[in-house]
Amino acid sequence: MANDLSVGNLIRSFGDFTAVDNVSFDVPQGSFFSILGPSGCGKTTLLRMIAGFDEPSSGTITIRDQDMRGVPPNKRPVNLVFQHLALFPMMNVADNIAFGLKRRGMKSTEIVRRIEAILERVDLPGYGKKQIRQLSGGQKQRVAIARCLVMEPSVLLLDEPLGALDLKLREQMKVELKKLQAKVGTTFIYITHDQSEALVMSDHIAVMNEGRFEQVGSPRELYSEPQTPFVARFVGDNNVWSGEVVESGERLTVRTGEELLFTTRSHKSYAKGSRVDLFLRPEALRIEPTDTNDLNTFEVDVKTILFDGANSRLLTVMPGGHELLVSLPQNRQFDHIRPGDRILLGWHPDAGLCFKV
Amino acid sequence: MKSGFRLSFWLFLAPVLLWLFLLIVLPHIDLLLLSFRGENDMGDLVWTIDNYKNFFIEPIYWYTFVRTALYAIVTTLCTFVLALPVSFYIVKLARPRTRGFLTVLLLLPFWVSELVRVYGWMILLRESGVLNYFLLKTGLVQQPVEMLYNDVTMIMGLVYTSMLFMVVPLISAMESLDDSLIEAASDLEASRFTILRTIIIPHCKPGITSGAIVVFMLALGNYLTPNLMGGKNSLWFTEQIYNQFIASFNWNQGAAFGFLLLVLSSCIIWVGLKLSRHRLGEVAA
Numbered sequence: 001m002a003n004d005l006s007v008g009n010l011i012r013s014f015g016d017f018t019a020v021d022n023v024s025f026d027v028p029q030g031s032f033f034s035i036l037g038p039s040g041c042g043k044t045t046l047l048r049m050i051a052g053f054d055e056p057s058s059g060t061i062t063i064r065d066q067d068m069r070g071v072p073p074n075k076r077p078v079n080l081v082f083q084h085l086a087l088f089p090m091m092n093v094a095d096n097i098a099f100g101l102k103r104r105g106m107k108s109t110e111i112v113r114r115i116e117a118i119l120e121r122v123d124l125p126g127y128g129k130k131q132i133r134q135l136s137g138g139q140k141q142r143v144a145i146a147r148c149l150v151m152e153p154s155v156l157l158l159d160e161p162l163g164a165l166d167l168k169l170r171e172q173m174k175v176e177l178k179k180l181q182a183k184v185g186t187t188f189i190y191i192t193h194d195q196s197e198a199l200v201m202s203d204h205i206a207v208m209n210e211g212r213f214e215q216v217g218s219p220r221e222l223y224s225e226p227q228t229p230f231v232a233r234f235v236g237d238n239n240v241w242s243g244e245v246v247e248s249g250e251r252l253t254v255r256t257g258e259e260l261l262f263t264t265r266s267h268k269s270y271a272k273g274s275r276v277d278l279f280l281r282p283e284a285l286r287i288e289p290t291d292t293n294d295l296n297t298f299e300v301d302v303k304t305i306l307f308d309g310a311n312s313r314l315l316t317v318m319p320g321g322h323e324l325l326v327s328l329p330q331n332r333q334f335d336h337i338r339p340g341d342r343i344l345l346g347w348h349p350d351a352g353l354c355f356k357v
Numbered sequence: 358m359k360s361g362f363r364l365s366f367w368l369f370l371a372p373v374l375l376w377l378f379l380l381i382v383l384p385h386i387d388l389l390l391l392s393f394r395g396e397n398d399m400g401d402l403v404w405t406i407d408n409y410k411n412f413f414i415e416p417i418y419w420y421t422f423v424r425t426a427l428y429a430i431v432t433t434l435c436t437f438v439l440a441l442p443v444s445f446y447i448v449k450l451a452r453p454r455t456r457g458f459l460t461v462l463l464l465l466p467f468w469v470s471e472l473v474r475v476y477g478w479m480i481l482l483r484e485s486g487v488l489n490y491f492l493l494k495t496g497l498v499q500q501p502v503e504m505l506y507n508d509v510t511m512i513m514g515l516v517y518t519s520m521l522f523m524v525v526p527l528i529s530a531m532e533s534l535d536d537s538l539i540e541a542a543s544d545l546e547a548s549r550f551t552i553l554r555t556i557i558i559p560h561c562k563p564g565i566t567s568g569a570i571v572v573f574m575l576a577l578g579n580y581l582t583p584n585l586m587g588g589k590n591s592l593w594f595t596e597q598i599y600n601q602f603i604a605s606f607n608w609n610q611g612a613a614f615g616f617l618l619l620v621l622s623s624c625i626i627w628v629g630l631k632l633s634r635h636r637l638g639e640v641a642a
Contacts, residue, residue, distance in 0.1 A: 053540055074546045086541035090559040099555070100545035151545065 002064075004029045004155050004187040005050065010059035012045055019045040020056070021211035027155070027189060027204075032181050034190045034198040037208035038234070043191045046208075047157055050189070051080045064154050074103075079148035080157040084164065085140055087132045093119075093143050094128030100151045118150045122180065137165050138173060145177075149184060158190045162197060174200050195235050199223065207231050227267065229355040232279040239285075239324050241278040242357065245270050252354055254278050258320040262296045264352030275357045282313055283327040284351035287334055288344050295346035300324060302341045316343070392612035408613035418597060418614075425594035426621055428508070429576040432515040436523045436572050437565065439516065444527035445557070449536065463524055471518060475585045478514055479505060506588030514586040515576045522575060523568040530564025531557075566635050570626055577622050594618055 005027040012020040019042040027033045037043045048054040050061055052073035061068040063077055079100075088096050094115050101111045119125050122142040127135075135143065141161060148156055162170045162177075178201045181188045192198050198205045199219040206216040207230070215227045226232040233240070243262070247253035252266050254276060262278065270276055289295055300316035305328065312328040314337065326345060328334055337343065395405040412418045447459050466474055481487050482504040489501040504510060534557065542552045558565070583593035598618065601611030 051544060053543075073540070073543045074548065078544075080541070080544045082537045082541055084535070084537060086535065086537035088538060088542070088556065090556075099542070099547070103546040103548075103551060147545070 002029050003027060004064060005189065006060075006062040007046075007050070008060040008062070010046070010049065010061065011057045012042075012049060012054065013057050018211050020049070022059075023208075023211075023213055024059075025206055025213065025216055027187055030185050030187055031203040032178065032188045032190065032201055034192060034202035034205045035208055036192055036195055036198040036205050036235070039193055041208045042211040043193075043208050044159060047080070047159055047189070047191050050155070051078055051157055052076045077154040078157055079151050079153040080159060081144050081148055081161045083159045083161065085144040085161065087140060087144055087147070089132050091132070092128065093124075093130050093132065093135070096132065096143060097128075097147045097150050099147065114150055118146045121149070121184070122146045138169050141165065141173060142176075145180070149186065153186065155187045155189055158188060160192050160194075162192075162194075170197075177201055199235070207234060209234070226279070226353065229277055229279070232353060232355065237282055237325060238279045239282065241280075241322070243276060243278055245272055245274045245276055245354075248272050251349055252276070254354065256322075258298075258318055258322060260296075260298050262352065263349040264296075264354055265350055266354040268356075270354065270356050276354045277357055279353045279355070280347060280351060282325040284347045285324070285326045286346050287314075287326060287328070287337070289346035292346055295348055296352075297344060297346040299342055299344055300326075302337055302339050302343060304339055305337070316345070388612040388615055391609050392616050394609050408610050409617075411610065412613065412617060421592045421594050421597055422617065422621065424592055425577060426625060428512060428515075428593075429573055430625070432512055432519065432576040433569050433573045435512065435516045436519050437569060440520060440523035440527055440568070441561075444524050444531055447524075448528055448531040448534075449539075460528070463521055466517075467521055471581055474518070475514060475582055478510075478517070478586060482510060505586060506590060508587065508590075511583050511587035511591055514582045515579060518579070518582055519572040519575050522571040526564040526568040526571075527561060530561040534560045562633060563635065566630070566633050569629065573625065573629075574622055577618070 003026040007026075008024050010020055010023045011018065021042070023046065035043045035046065045054060049056050050063075050068075052068065052071060052075075055070075066077075068076060088099065091099070094112075097115045097118060098111050101114060106114075115128055116125070119127055122145060124139060124142055124146070127139070127143075132140065132143070144161065145156075145158075158177075162173050165173060174197055177188075177190075181201075190198070190201065199222075202219055204216060205219055205222055207214045207222060209230050215222060215231045217225075222231060222235045226235060232238050241254075241256040241262075243254040243256040245252050246255050246261070248269055248271060250269075251263050252270065254262050254264060256262065256278070264278060266276075286295070289297070298318070300318050302314055303317045303323070304315045306313045306315055306325075310330055312330055314326040314328050316324045316326055318324060324345075328337075392408050393404055393406065394402055395407045397403045397405070412422075443463075447456055451459055479486070483489075484501045484503050484505075486504075488504065489498075492498045493501060538556055538560070539552055542556050547555065578595060580593070580595040580599065583591040584596060587593065594614070595618070598611050598614045601607045601614060605611075
């Protein structure tokens with residue numbers, strides 16, 4: 001499949017500081033691609049270079065097989081939905097959407113037709129005459145996206161546009177954005193620090209840290225097969241033990257600080273005696289397993305119950321004081337658990353993952 | 358409670374009202390009365406509209422009046438055209454540290470009186486002035502050029518004097534302009550000129566209007582700069598008023614001219630506000 005965007009060996013440095021450090025990736029046509037990273041990891045700088053507001057120190061940006069070097073933002077086939085949307089307050093909704101079309105010298109009847117079509121598409125029919133300040137947060141969001149989509153860009157860039165919305169609306173907009181992207185088929189490049197936004201919406205996610213891409217993959221790959229400790233920590237919740245490899249092989253045996261021996265898988269085999277971090281998802285821990293064959297088992301004390309509906313957890317503490325999060329399935333099976341109880345936990349060696357420190 | 362509040366309200370308002378009434382309303386009523394008084398053939402003071410009639414009959418008064426108004430408008434436009442890039446540079450392009458420095462630089466000339474500043478220009482521009490000295494030295498001209506006492510110099514002087522009053526409101530208007538609006542416009546394929554026309558100027562409109570009103574009134578009512586830099590040909594309407602009061606001792610005629618100038622400036626500002634679709638209250642705020 002053709003790529004809408006190709007970035008090759010992109011570097012952007014400000015003095016001694018390298019904001020984007022040798023990043024390469026391809027975005028296939030019509031896909032939803034997210035760049036996920038903590039604030040200050042360089043993701044906004046990367047996006048601004050794709051949009052043309054910043055020039056790379058070296059490397060290439062290619063959009064639909066056209067080299068973008070030296071092309072100013074108003075000549076690039078990309079549009080950017082800004083973090084704070086940047087709708088023009090001096091114009092109404094229709095004029096905001098018409099802004100770009102007018103610059104192309106389109107006929108006014110055609111502009112009116114397209115505005116109506118795009119407003120229909122983002123579920124705001126008849127909103128053309130409204131002033132920007134009359135709109136709610138979610139409506140502004142959709143106008144900002146409509147204003148860009150009406151330009152029929154090759155690539156639509158979105159810079160954390162959901163950040164300013166309240167939680168409920170954000171959850172709703174996540175689903176809407178995903179549906180909208182599927183409907184219009186435009187390539188979306190979405191920047192966020194919120195892993196749940198990225199996981200829910202994207203076809204592919206690049207996890208970025210300190211200017212570099214740690215891993216690029218589908219949401220499922222990132223969650224279940226993190227390639228670096230950073231990805232393991234950043235995407236989803238993880239429990240971490242630090243320990244020492246006591247037996248090397250196809251599976252590693254790791255001795256943790258609490259003198260517990262765990263068998264676990266690992267991407268790489270590490271020599272005996274190496275220091276490793278062992279990662280384990282909260283949902284991999286089974287409470288009071290009936291069949292303990294092949295499982296790593298140990299006892300913990302329940303400290304608190306963090307009730308959050310389907311996402312409820314137990315905060316437990318190991319004898320050495322190490323805290324662990326354990327998923328608490330809401331199937332009434334564990335309703336008897338109270339803070340202070342001592343429970344048995346077990347996990348399968350395939351669920352863990354080790355990285356050398 | 359309510360009457361107590363009202364009493365203190367009026368108490369605090371009293372100085373302002375007194376100031377307005379004693380120093381502005383009262384003298385103007387007196388001037389208005391003066392402007393309708395005149396001597397008849399017998400030398401007696403009577404009520405008359407001759408002072409106003411003179412203005413309409415004598416072409417030189419008319420001519421000066423229109424000329425003053427037009428040049429004040431030209432001054433306002435020139436000031437705006439110059440002040441816009443200056444304030445844009447200060448607010449959006451200069452680094453924060455240089456920003457304060459640049460603003461002080463703009464302010465600096467206003468620490469000396471207008472008279473001194475105008476004489477400074479005269480030292481530069483007169484026939485035996487600094488500029489002519491260098492022009493002669495470099496051989497660009499053979500004869501010294503008189504650069505003072507013409508309309509262009511006078512407008513330049515007026516623009517220079519009123520620059521600050523346009524830059525300051527523009528700076529404060531531009532500070533509230535979100536950079537991402539400019540970037541968004543650029544992202545939507547707008548050229549620099551289109552961004553200026555559709556985003557920056559509409560956003561700064563309140564600042565532009567208030568700056569324009571101040572500059573226009575300052576230029577229209579200016580006496581010193583047109584008189585010194587424009588010389589005898591400047592034909593500024595304030596000079597006519599001065600002449601009537603001081604040279605001809607015709608206070609009645611002078612009062613009538615003064616009132617005509619007041620009406621003129623009010624009218625032009627009213628038209629300006631109508632054109633820019635602002636109300637005076639919004640602009641003052």
